[in-house]
Amino acid sequence: MIGLDLLPWPWGEDILAHLFAAVALVRGSRRRAAIAWASQQPGRRAWRLALAVSAFRGRWVARSSLLGIRRPDDLRRRVAVRGEEHLAAAPGGAILLGFHLGPPNVDVGLRILGHRVAWLGSARRSRAWSREAWRPLLDPKDNLFPSRRFWSGSLFRARRLLLDGGALFTLADGWSGREVCRVPLPGGYPLMIRAGWLTLWRQTGARVLPATTHLEGRVQVISIHPPLPTPGAHDADLPSAWPDILGSLVKDYVRRFPEQCPVLPFPKRPLPGSRVAVS
């Protein structure tokens, strides 16, 4: 990785993408998982999609490690936001709700473009983030990482931030935490929506704005969608309309950008009884 980081962007990212695709070809378990999933995506050639989704894993790793990206300015030229008006529409706290789909670092992209958005999620592991140029973007106030995998403190800080009218980006789905609903997807592996963001919404009344991200060529496009509708008086903990809205959004994303969904053929933890298993 260090050697690839010395290359001008996007050479390192391209090499890593090709490497991940080659590994998927060679390693039987990865190849089978990719092809099994790809063959169930409508209108796509299974082999081609299997290679593309494997290659995208390499791009994801490269971007989360800032491979060849030295300064925030380098990233600024490669990030675009759509739907900014939804973020600016009303005062008060806002939860930007993302998914484990598409390229990483949505919060960083938004901050680089001038939006004050905190990140509630795992700490960034790559050493590249410790470079001086990135320090202004990694203020602890804007990065609510769990301490030694203990989430309560960062959830509590997120609650304060929202009550103070701030905005944060977090992920709806994941492999741990209380499950509130599932989005069934073609290929066997559903997206599991967890409870953390929902609790923050219940405790703060912040607006919830779904946010998706995808690559268009080399540019990372971040799309901020309209806020989830205000729940009715008789709605339960999870407002009844929300699972369908989130489900439609995710299904539409997977249909349009299946090659940018490596988490579906290569889940971090297979579901019990799932057809997809990755060694």
Add this chain to the structure above:
Amino acid sequence: MTGGALPERVRQVVARVAGPERTPSDAGPDTPLGAGGFWLDSVDLVEVIVACEEEFAVTFDGESDLTAEALSTVRSLADLILSKGPQ
């Protein structure tokens, strides 16, 4: 509020969040808040913390106060509340 009465009040707050199904019949000061005790997850613990702030009129610092150790048992949470000032 004496240090002796506080754990019982904290236990009541925790039991309220956990509900009767998860509250052990013999819950006491040393009952774990998580696995093997009240079985609260990180999200439940935030609800406990918020309820404690209201109940005991204290303010927690999310960064320094809310550690895994401080939120391990009813007693450790009561100690944290006690350290934040009079209740």
